[in-house]
Amino acid sequence: MRRYLLSACILGLLAGSALAERPRDLPEISAERLEQAIRSSFDYDRLPPDLKARLEQDEVQRLCSQYRNEPPADVAERIQKLSEEAVVFPSDGKFLGDWRRGEQLSLAGQGLRMRDDPRRGVGGNCYACHQMAPQEVAYGTLGPSLLQYGKIRDYDAEAIRTAYIKIYNSNATLACSTMPRYGTQKILSIEDITHILAFLFDPESPVNKE
Ligand code: HEC
Incomplete structure (x- = not known):
């Protein structure tokens, strides 16, 4: 049982x-x-x-x-496969939206609690677990620091795609990840995820500035 x-x-x-x-x-x-x-x-x-x-x-x-x-290796593989299959990519192929909106979404923690007003929208609350822009000092450390995330990866297209998958369904890259599955669980829309990706990967984003 x-x-x-x-x-x-x-x-x-x-x-x-x-x-x-x-x-x-x-x-x-x-x-x-x-x-x-x-x-x-x-x-x-x-x-x-x-x-x-x-x-x-x-x-x-x-x-x-x-x-x-x-999970044992074969189950972990199954979880990652199921999760990867659930990822839906932007229909226009554009992964990067507006980093300013991405910053707001990364900071915002409202939405989906039982008494939240749905008209206020749903935030990503990324700062609860990650460091992102250096100016923001209130961040959690459950997840790795995402400081300079795009810069360190040379703004590489494959890294952008991998980060999209990570945010859309964290279990696609790590079975039983504790990071929320933002796309699959309909916490964030595809468009929201592209804004957050821009916050991580736009060279103008404070995440990538000193
Ligand atoms: C509840 C905590 C939590 C929240 C909230 C969270 N994450 Fe994560 N995240 C993690 C953990 C833990 C890892 C590392 C383990 C893993 O890969 O799942 C991670 C990994 C990542 C990675 C991969 C890092 C690398 O090493 O390349 C990215 C990118 C990421 N998160 C982005 C985000 C974004 C963007 C948000 C908000 C939309 C977010 N996370 C919200 C916990 C969280």
């Missing part, structure tokens, strides 16, 4: 990603009990359908939960 850890799973679902890393010595509980606990903590029966849908795990989350974010 599949087993889960309650608190880490709720956190993972809230973040729209797979389970967060967990210590090994916590008690295990059954999938049924976990499901019940999640539903009761969200007043499940009264949730509108779009919020209910967020509590359902997709195949990738299910596999990452099953293997506690440490």
